[in-house]
Amino acid sequence: AVNGSRLWQSLMDMAQIGATPKGGVCRLALTDLDKQGRDLFVRWCEEAGCTISVDKMGNIFARRPGRDDSLPPVIMGSHLDSQPTGGKYDGVYGVLAGLEVVRSLNDMNYVTEAPVEVAVWTNEEGSRFAPAMVSSGVFAGVFDLDYGLSRADLDGKTMGEELARIGYAGDQEVGGRKVGAYFEAHIEQGPILEVEGKTIGVVTDCQGQRWYEITFTGQEAHAGPTPMVRRKDALLGAARVVDAVNRIGMKYGPLACATVGLMQIHPNSRNVIPGRVFFTVDFRHPDDGILKAMDGELRAEVERIAGEIGLETEFQQIWYYAPIKFDESCVAAVRKGVERTGHSFRDIVSGAGHDACYLSKVAPTAMVFIPCIDGISHNEVEETTPEWSTAGCEVLLHAVLDRANA
Amino acid sequence: AVNGSRLWQSLMDMAQIGATPKGGVCRLALTDLDKQGRDLFVRWCEEAGCTISVDKMGNIFARRPGRDDSLPPVIMGSHLDSQPTGGKYDGVYGVLAGLEVVRSLNDMNYVTEAPVEVAVWTNEEGSRFAPAMVSSGVFAGVFDLDYGLSRADLDGKTMGEELARIGYAGDQEVGGRKVGAYFEAHIEQGPILEVEGKTIGVVTDCQGQRWYEITFTGQEAHAGPTPMVRRKDALLGAARVVDAVNRIGMKYGPLACATVGLMQIHPNSRNVIPGRVFFTVDFRHPDDGILKAMDGELRAEVERIAGEIGLETEFQQIWYYAPIKFDESCVAAVRKGVERTGHSFRDIVSGAGHDACYLSKVAPTAMVFIPCIDGISHNEVEETTPEWSTAGCEVLLHAVLDRANA
């Protein structure tokens, strides 16, 4: 019922924009390349007969009218921004699977009862601007618009400025409208489906997350004549926290995840004892109580380590959301879609955050996962197969029809 | 005999070039600001009647003729480049104390037997281009010219390119000429003189150094759905090495120093497990055997840590020099200078590397230290006093006269 090779070709075409030497993509949110990706998506949607609107967070909605266009739309979507060394599918798959559903409905001259939309959410990755999923968060009323537009990258450029610069500061209010249902297709980004030989993951839950920003300030001094015992080495402190974060992750395993992904060392000179280090911590767990326990251990470790070296600490939890349960009827619609298409499946908990997490606050929501090779994502070698890609899109189509004709 | 306030004023004037908000200096080697500093020095020397020459490494020599100008010159000098967040005195003091000696000789219409030169050595800090003291090293024949000119910064720009760009790629051959003696005045950069209440450090030795570059390669992956046990986190490895480096420094203390000053994380994104980390290690000890033992422990720790996480390792010692003993007769000349001027003093071992270390390979060499406040250097708050500055310059004058009239 869907054209899998057309979908695959679109994935490959989009992957040209920001293509990296190792087969991945670098298309950071609100860069010129992000604009190119958005422009291509908009052109494709217009060619498919959709009407485009853009909201003040730069979220794009491509609408295919329903028989009763006053009904709340069923929205499919995900994001087009990537990590600095990201893959071809993370986010893009959910957007283009949505487009393929529209194209397939067109091929069949099928008119849904309710309108169907394909959404592109701005800055899902949280790499250039933290936190992740910020624009779907504004749409869902979790963040206010000012907060969203004032998120700044490490050079101090804000999302508001960058949206205006690339011409995607839309005029539509963000959110505040009724959504019939939201479905997001995505690569799993973990190893479970592939290991168990299942084609489809029916996503029932999403683990909770806490993100932190920590700055240690010690004292810059000469690496030569400064005795070890007189030092206040901010990097030594940060290093010990990296190790502690790993210990906390292992302790609450196998479901806990704990990562330091970003670190900036000041002044970053070979023969200077680092005086200041800024770094981030990313904690995840499907159980909110455990996530809270991890939080407590991190705070204690940071305090202990700063104390033993004599560092000043700025510590901020900059993002938190509790584990999320998706809507039972939407999950059932996905499961029905799997049954109709006959693909193998299992229920699964998402380890990554997705725009669906925030959409679930304002709309009945569910997700469809397909496997990715070796569970690898946020890496240029991220890969899936045309067969899995087609299967996920078929399930998405059925789930959408289930809700758009309800 | 010297004009201490003129010297202090020159220090303050030079500190305007690259001045930082916290009272320090950022004048990285071969930047536009370094050019401005060099230009100012050259102008001052010409006003003092000196002849300027520049060699192919950009080392500058300002020459005041002797009565017998065929005698090998007595050279005073140090460097004008700074750390990214450096101070006003590190290097600059030795250069401008040399200039003040020349100005004082002019004031007195004093003609030395041998010519006297003030030298500025290119890229002593080793911050923008590693290793440190590279151009005095070429002058001393420790490195060849190609090696020196091909040193590259983290953006890949070479010293040769940057020398040409700022107009300081001179035409004179580097080194290969006879030097009567070399004297370098410098702030101590450590706490000993101030703690003991001594005005002058008579530098007898310089500790040895080993610098390393290490790259750990693991696997980039998503911080959310990637189980802890499947990770190959390059930053976790680097963090453990930072801790190990500190342990090694403490173990061989109180004289050992061990520092990780620079680290680059790839891709440096909050929700990506770091796939590659590049970092440096700086080891120092006055005993070459202990320095060798530290080297062995580092190699073992890096191998162990890489093994436990599953990381690939590139490990390179990029710089080594054994502890250095300065020339006894030059050290005696400094000591005589201290006696004549009546300042308090003690013998001292330099914890930092200095151009004098390499000059000592081709010329009788010694150094004069003055205290700096709290022993702090490689920091914007680096400070000394006009009194100490004057005292060091007086001692330098006497030591130079001792050798230039010998």
Ligand SMILES: NC(=O)NCCC(=O)O
């Ligand atoms: N799906 C995905 O990669 N989202 C980025 C936000 C996160 O780190 O969970």
Ligand SMILES: NC(=O)NCCC(=O)O
């Ligand atoms: N004196 C000084 O700061 N030299 C830089 C080279 C070193 O780190 O020893």
